[in-house]
Amino acid sequence: MSTVTGAVQQSLRDVGRASKAASKLGQQLITGKKVDSAQDGPSAWLESSRAQSTAGLLDAIHTGLNELATNISVAGTAMQAIGKLLTTMQGQIEHAQKYPAGDPTRQALISGANGTRQQIDDIVYTTTPAGARDLMADPAQDSSAGAIQALVGVNGEVKVVRGQQVDVGQNGLNISLVPVNASDAQLQAALQNLDSAQTTLDARSNGLGADATDISRYISQSSSTLTLYEGESESLTGVDETEAALELQSVNMQQSLAVQSLVSISSSRNAILNLLH
Secondary structure, X not given: OHHHHHHXXXXXXXXXXXXXXXXXXXXXXXXXXXXXXXOOOHHHHHHHHHHHHHHHHHHHHHHHHHHHHHHHHHHHHHHHHHHHHHHHHHHHHHHHOOXXXXXXXXXXXXXXXXXXXXXXXXXXXXXXXXXXXXXXXXXXXXXXXXXXXXXOOOOOOEEEEOOOOOOOOOOOOOOOOOOOOOOHHHHHHHHHHHHHHHHHHHHHHHHHHHHHHHHHHHHHHHHHHHHHHHHHHHHHHXXXXXXXXXXXXXXXXXXXXXXXXXXXXXXXXXXXXXXXX
């Protein structure tokens, strides 16, 4: 009888192990992870945690870079609009030259040019989002204006996007108001001033474009590296569904055999007891 009892205990242990294994495999198939805690695999769990932490930082970097890229793009579009306003202002002053000093039409054209000048500042100081405005504005008028620093690497690497001031102030495009009763010489000087402003705008637009290219490259790098770390984490903890399903099928079969063995042993034990009686 002791042999029968031992066989029963062994079968019970087999059923228990198979049931535990089946439960674990079923959970893996539900969650998609073979390592869900340090107990499941300390080494893999630790490496996966590190990869996930790095991936989280890279995701934050990637988000910040995309936001900065949007700011740069909006600032670039605003600069294009400012370029068109400069052309409009030049046309207004050139047209004014066709009329004699003091002529109402000449004065109206000069006033229109000064109004166009104001539109340039309006673009700079009303552009949204704020980051785009900061890249174009005068730090003397807006304390947040100027360069923007962006984190571009997990080791603290930083890229500085330079401020490109394009308001009408002295450190921007430096566009002067034109006196309404300006002489021909003053109108000519105003046109030269606008030529210089266009040159400055082109240079600062190019500077912004160079930084935009760098940011685009960093975005691509961060995206690729993020995918790499996410893939590493997944490879360490992710479950092969086909393999897990086959293993679960095998475990279920083992459990079934163990139960059958237990039933068989129990039947044999009952038969022996009946014979003894």
